[in-house]
Amino acid sequence: MRHTVSLLVPMAVSAGMALLTGRAQAASVVTYAEHIAPIVHTKCSGCHHPGQAGPFSLLNYEDVSKRALTIEAVLQQDYMPPWPPADGDARFAHDRRLSAEQKFQFLAWIAAECPEGDLSKAPDPPEFPDGWMLGTPDLVASMQDAYQVPADGPDIYRNFVIPLDLAEDKWIKAIELRPRARSVVHHALYFVVNSDAARERDAADPEVGFRGMGVPIRERIGGYVPGTIPQRLPEDLAYPLPAHTDLVLQTHFHPLGKREEEQLTIGLYFADRPPEQELLSIQVPPNFGRGAGIDIPAGESRYVVTDEYTLPVDVTGYLISGHAHYICSEMRMVARLPDGTEKRLLGIDDWDLGWQGEYLFDEPVRLPAGTSLHTTLIYDNSEDNPENPFSPPRRVRWGEQSTDEMGSMTLLAVTDDAASNATIKRSYRVKSLETARNVVERGEGRERIREEIQKRFGTLDGALFSRLDSNGDGALERSEVPEKSRSKAFQWFDHDDDGRISRDEIEAILGRRPPAEPTGDPVAETGDDARLRSEVIRQLRESDGALFKQLDKNRDGHLIRSEIPERFRGKIFDRFDVDGDGHVSPQEWEAVQSAAKQERD
Amino acid sequence: MTRLKRLALPGLLLMMLGVVTTGGEPSPRLTSLFADPAWTLVDIEGQSHRPWEDSTVKAAVLVFISTDCPIANYYHPTLRKLQEEFAGQGITWYFVHADPGLTEERARKHAADYSLKAPVLLDREHRLARAATATKTPQAAVIRPGGAVAYLGRIDDTYVGYGKKRARPTRLDLRDALAAVAAGQPVTTPRTESVGCFIPFSRQR
Numbered sequence: 001m002r003h004t005v006s007l008l009v010p011m012a013v014s015a016g017m018a019l020l021t022g023r024a025q026a027a028s029v030v031t032y033a034e035h036i037a038p039i040v041h042t043k044c045s046g047c048h049h050p051g052q053a054g055p056f057s058l059l060n061y062e063d064v065s066k067r068a069l070t071i072e073a074v075l076q077q078d079y080m081p082p083w084p085p086a087d088g089d090a091r092f093a094h095d096r097r098l099s100a101e102q103k104f105q106f107l108a109w110i111a112a113e114c115p116e117g118d119l120s121k122a123p124d125p126p127e128f129p130d131g132w133m134l135g136t137p138d139l140v141a142s143m144q145d146a147y148q149v150p151a152d153g154p155d156i157y158r159n160f161v162i163p164l165d166l167a168e169d170k171w172i173k174a175i176e177l178r179p180r181a182r183s184v185v186h187h188a189l190y191f192v193v194n195s196d197a198a199r200e201r202d203a204a205d206p207e208v209g210f211r212g213m214g215v216p217i218r219e220r221i222g223g224y225v226p227g228t229i230p231q232r233l234p235e236d237l238a239y240p241l242p243a244h245t246d247l248v249l250q251t252h253f254h255p256l257g258k259r260e261e262e263q264l265t266i267g268l269y270f271a272d273r274p275p276e277q278e279l280l281s282i283q284v285p286p287n288f289g290r291g292a293g294i295d296i297p298a299g300e301s302r303y304v305v306t307d308e309y310t311l312p313v314d315v316t317g318y319l320i321s322g323h324a325h326y327i328c329s330e331m332r333m334v335a336r337l338p339d340g341t342e343k344r345l346l347g348i349d350d351w352d353l354g355w356q357g358e359y360l361f362d363e364p365v366r367l368p369a370g371t372s373l374h375t376t377l378i379y380d381n382s383e384d385n386p387e388n389p390f391s392p393p394r395r396v397r398w399g400e401q402s403t404d405e406m407g408s409m410t411l412l413a414v415t416d417d418a419a420s421n422a423t424i425k426r427s428y429r430v431k432s433l434e435t436a437r438n439v440v441e442r443g444e445g446r447e448r449i450r451e452e453i454q455k456r457f458g459t460l461d462g463a464l465f466s467r468l469d470s471n472g473d474g475a476l477e478r479s480e481v482p483e484k485s486r487s488k489a490f491q492w493f494d495h496d497d498d499g500r501i502s503r504d505e506i507e508a509i510l511g512r513r514p515p516a517e518p519t520g521d522p523v524a525e526t527g528d529d530a531r532l533r534s535e536v537i538r539q540l541r542e543s544d545g546a547l548f549k550q551l552d553k554n555r556d557g558h559l560i561r562s563e564i565p566e567r568f569r570g571k572i573f574d575r576f577d578v579d580g581d582g583h584v585s586p587q588e589w590e591a592v593q594s595a596a597k598q599e600r601d
Numbered sequence: 602m603t604r605l606k607r608l609a610l611p612g613l614l615l616m617m618l619g620v621v622t623t624g625g626e627p628s629p630r631l632t633s634l635f636a637d638p639a640w641t642l643v644d645i646e647g648q649s650h651r652p653w654e655d656s657t658v659k660a661a662v663l664v665f666i667s668t669d670c671p672i673a674n675y676y677h678p679t680l681r682k683l684q685e686e687f688a689g690q691g692i693t694w695y696f697v698h699a700d701p702g703l704t705e706e707r708a709r710k711h712a713a714d715y716s717l718k719a720p721v722l723l724d725r726e727h728r729l730a731r732a733a734t735a736t737k738t739p740q741a742a743v744i745r746p747g748g749a750v751a752y753l754g755r756i757d758d759t760y761v762g763y764g765k766k767r768a769r770p771t772r773l774d775l776r777d778a779l780a781a782v783a784a785g786q787p788v789t790t791p792r793t794e795s796v797g798c799f800i801p802f803s804r805q806r
Contacts, residue, residue, distance in 0.1 A: 056669040066702065069799035079763040152678035154768050183671070257674040258715050326768075352764065386761040389768040 030109040031117025032061045039102050040064055041126050043081050046229065049128050053182050053226035059125040065114040072110045075103060082226065084355050086332075088344035090320075091362040094229055133230050134174055137267030139164070141247070146263040147208040149184050152255045157402045160209040161202045162247040162266055163195065171238035171271040172221060176230040177249075178267065181260035186354050188264070189223035189250040189323075192239075198246045209251075212400045218245060220281065220410075222321075222358045231360060234318060237279050237414065238271040252354065277414035278421055279318070284309045284333065284375040286431060288323060289407040290398050291438035294379075296327070296405065298393040301382035305407060307435070308374040312427040313420035315413040317365040320346045321358040324407040326387045327396060328353075330378040333409040338370035345373075346409065352387075353402075358412075367413070377407040465503065475500040634732040635661075636748030642695060644720035645705045645712075652693055653746050659691035660751060660782045662775075663742045665735045666696050668703065668711040670798035673739040676756050677715040683756075683776060684718055690783040694719035699730040699738070699800040730800050737797040741775045743782060752778035754793030762796060 030036070040058050048054030048063075057063050064071065074080040081096040098106065109115065141162045149156065179185040197215045205211065221239040233239070249264055285292035285307035296303045322331045332347035346359060367373075381393050389403045390396075396405050415421045466472075468480050477500055634640065642650045652661040664680060666673045684694055696717055698708055703723060712721050724730055733742035733750055743752035757770035778788045 055671045062702070066700075066801045067798070069801070073799065074763055077763060082764075152675070155766075254671075255675070255678075256671055257677040354764065386765055386767050391769075391771060 030105050030112060031115045032064065032109070033117030033119050033122035035105050035117075036064065036109050037061075037122045039098065039106060041123060043096060043098055043102070045126055045128075047226055049125075051182065052128075053185075055183060061116055061119055061122070065116075068110045068114050072107060075106060082355055084348045084350070084352065084357065085359060086347040086349045088332075088347050090343065090345050090365055092359040093362050094231065094360065132176055132178075132267050134176060134232065134267075134269055137176065138270040139170075139268040140265060141268075142265040143208070143249075143263045145208045146180070146261045149181065149253045149260040149262055150255055151257055151259050154255075155186070155402075156253040156255070158209040158211060158251055158253070160249045160251060160264060161193075161198045162249060162264070163199070164241075164246050165195075166241065166243050166245065168243050169274075170241040170243075170268075171274050172241050172268055173238050173271045174230050174232045174269040175222060176267045176269075177224040177228075178265045180263050180265075184253050184256050184260045185224075185262065185264070186252040186254045187223060187225040187356060188252070189356075190221045190266075191217045191248045191250065192219040192221060192241060192245045193217060193248045195244050195246045198248050214400070215248070217248075218242065222319075223250075223356070225355050225357050228357065232269065233279070234360070234364070236271070236273075236275045237277075237318060238275045239279060240274075241268075241270075254354075277416075279412050279414060280315075280421070280424065280428075281410055281412055282309065282311075282315075282373065282424075282428065283408045283410045284373050285408050286428070286435050287408075288398075289377070289405075291435040292398075292407065293438065294377075294396075294398040294405050294407055296379045296381045296396045298390075298395050299382055301380050301384065303379040303381060305377040305379070306375065308372045309428070309431050310372045311367060311369055311424065313369050313415050313423050315367050315411075315415055315420075315424070317345070317361060317367060317411050317413040319358050319360050319412040320410065321356065321412075322346065322348060322351070322409040323356060324351055324377060324379075325353055325402050325405050326389050327379050327381050327385060327405060328377060328407055329380040329385070330376070331407065331409060332376050333411065334374045334376075335365075335367055336372040336374055338368060343367075345411065373411060375409045379405065379407075475502045633748065634728065635744045635750070642720070642722055644695075644722055645708050646720075648720065650693075650695070650720055652695075652744075655693075657691050658693050658746060659785075660693070660746075660779070661744045662692060662694045662779070663697050663729060663733055663735075663744065664694065664756075665699055665730060665733075665738045665740045665742070665800065667698060667700060667738040667798055668707060670738045672760055672797040674715060675759075676739050677717065679756055681716065681718060683779065686776070687779050687783060690779075692779055692783065696721045697724050697729050698722070699724045699727055699735070701725045701727075701801065727800065727802055730802070735800060737795045737799055739797050740795040741778075743775070743778050743788070745782065750791075751782055751788045752791050754790075755795040760796040 044054075044058040046052070048056060048058035050057060056067070058067070071080075075098070081098065083095065083097045085092060141164055143160045143162060147158065147160065175190060177185075177188055193215050201210055201215045219239060219241075221241075247266060249266070251262075251264065253262070285305075289305070292305055292307050294305055320333065322333075324331060328351045330347075330349055331351055333345045335343040335345055337343065343365070345365065379396075381388060381396055383391065383393055396403070398405060400406075415424055465476070468476055470480055471477075481501075638653050639651060640653055642652070644650065652658055668674075680694075696712070696719055698721065700723075703725070705723065708721055708723060711717075722729070729735075733744070733753060735742055735753065739756055740754065741752065741756055742750055745751050752775065754774055756775045758772045758774070759767050759770045761767060774790060774793045777790070781788045
C-alpha cells in the first residue's frame, strides 16, 4: 500500500507540475541542473557536507540521485529538512522548509527518474569555509578532557563545563559549537553558571562532565541542534556573560555504532558594548515547569498542562523556544492580546526533544501590556507512545533526569525602557513564586526529597533510625550519622538547626502518610506546613532587601549554608531554595520575599 | 557517472506481493540464486564462500548495510551480539553493501570502523538484493539451504520511523527468526517492515 501511495503521489505531482508550468511534458522539464541543484544547495547542503551533522553529503548530482528514494520518503513525511514549528501567526528567520513548489519539483524530479539536465550548467556546490562560520571568534574555549561516547546503548545526556576564566562581564552576540565527532552530538543547550559551582559539580563526578544539572543556572543562552546556523542576535541585543562564569553545555549524544571521543569547542562572538535593553527570558510556566503540575499518571495519553502570564508592560519579542523531555507530544504558546485577538507565536505538533531549536522571529513581535502569554503542554504517557522511556508506562513527574519531565516555553523579549524592565521583572518574580509555592503545596518538593533519601539511605524506617541512634536518646546526633551522608542528612532533616535530628523532624519531611496517588488536586496543607510558613514569613518581615547582599559574603550571587545565620538556616533552605540545589539564588530569594509582601498587603 | 533508476513497475508489484505475504514462509520465487547448492559469494578480500557447502549450516544471513545510513550503522553492536549469541548454531553471516558506487577500500574502512565480524560483500549490481527482495538498509534476509527466505525485515523495532526511536526495542524480530531456524521451527513472523535508507536500485540488470 505504501509503495502504491509513493508511486501515485509523484505521478499526481508531475501532473500538477505540468499544469503549474503550463508545459505538456513537465516531468522531462524538471532537471537536476536547472531546478534541483539550487534547492539542494540552499536547503540541504548546509548540514549535508563533510564535517557537518548530516550523515552523508548532498552536494552534487550523484549524491542526490543515489539517495532519491530515501529523499522522497523523508520529504513526504516532512522529516527533512527538519523544521518542527507548525504554521502560526509568526514567521521565522532561517526557515529550513522547502516551499510547496520546491517540494513538488523535487518529488516530480524523483518520479521522472532523476533527469540530469545539462550538468555543465548546474550551479557549483556552495563553498563551506572550513573555519568558523561567522569569522574568527572573540573567544575560543574547549572542554578540558575528551568524553568517551560508547558505540551503542540508549541516548546519553551529559553536562560539560567549558571553563572561561573571565575577569570582566561580557555580552554575547553569537555562539558557534564545533564538536569533534559531530554525528554523535545530537544537540547541546548552553547555560551560564558561576565558575565555582560548575567546577565543583564537575569535580564531584569521577568521569568527564556530570549527569543531571544540580547547579544554579544564571542564564540559558540558546543551543545547538543539527541545522543550526550560527546567527548574531539582531539589533544591539546580546546575552549577558558575567565575570567568573563558565558555560555548561547540556549535551545529548546518539550512540551510532562505533565509539567516539568528544571534546566540544565553542567560539564566542562578543558585543562591543552592553545592549541598551536587557533581553528578558519570559518562561511560561517558569522554572522549566517546576510547580506547574507536571505529574502524569501512567498510561494517560493526553495529559494537558497549561499556564499563563500577563505582561504588565509593552514588550517586543525576538526569539522563542520550548523545552520538554521524551513524552511531551505537543506544545504551543499563544499571545492573547487585550483587544481579544490571538497570535499563535510557536506551536510544535509533534514534539521531539532532539530538535529543540530557538526560533528568531522574522519581524520582531510587538505585544502590548495586558497580553496574556498562554502555554499549553500535552504529554502522552501511554504505551502507544514509542518515545515513552518506560514500558510499561510509569507515573512521570517533574525532574531533571531525561526520563522525568519538564515543560515550558520561553519568549525572549525586551521592554521599551528601564522602568518597564523593572516592572516586568517584579511581576515575573511574583508569577515565578506562585508557581514555586505549588511545589510546597502539592508536596512535590517533599516527594523528591523522599526519593533522594531512599536512594541514599535505603528506606528510612524505624529500624534504621534505632540502629543509628546508638545512645538510644530518640534523636540522631552528628556523630551517629555516617560521615558520607552527614551533611545531606542534616540539611534535609534538622529543621530547627539544633544539631540533632528527631523522629518528628524526619516525619515532617517524609510525611506521615504514604505518598498520595496523584489526583490533580493540590495536596491539603498539613498543620506543620502552615506553622512553618508563617514562621518564615514572620522572619522575612523583619528582613529587608539589603539582607541578601549582606549575607552573600563570597559575593557569588548565591547564598550557601555557611552564609546564613544559624537561627534562619534550616527554614531559609526549606522555603527559599525552591529548586533544592543547596543554594539560594537571588531569584529564589526575591520570589519568596515578594510573596511574603503580597500576603501581608 | 552512474544513472540510477527507480525499480520497474512489475518488479515493484512482485515485491509488494512478497511483502504482504504473512501466512507462513513464502515459497522461493525469486530465489533460484540461493537454491543453487554451489551458491558462491566473494567478499571484499577476494575470499570465496559457499554457504551450503557445510551441511551443518541451517541458514545464511545476508544483512544489507550501507556505509553512511545512520540507522544501518546504529545496529552494528546489536548485530555483533546476535552473532555471538548464535555462534555454533549453524548460522552463517554476511554483510552486503548494495551501493553501486562503493569501492572495496571504503567498505574495508567501514568494516574496520564498526568492527564487522563477518565477510563483507559488494552487491553493486543488486543480484543479492533482488533475489532477497531487499529494499532498504538495514534489512536482514535469513535464507535456509534450498533457497527459502525464512525471514526478511528489520533487526528489531528500535526505530519506529525516521527520527523516531524507542529507548529499547519491544520486538526482537531477527533474533526470534534465528532462534526458530536454529531450533528447526518455522519462523512465526517471516516478514517485517524495515525503517532505514533505500537501496539505490538501477534499471540495468
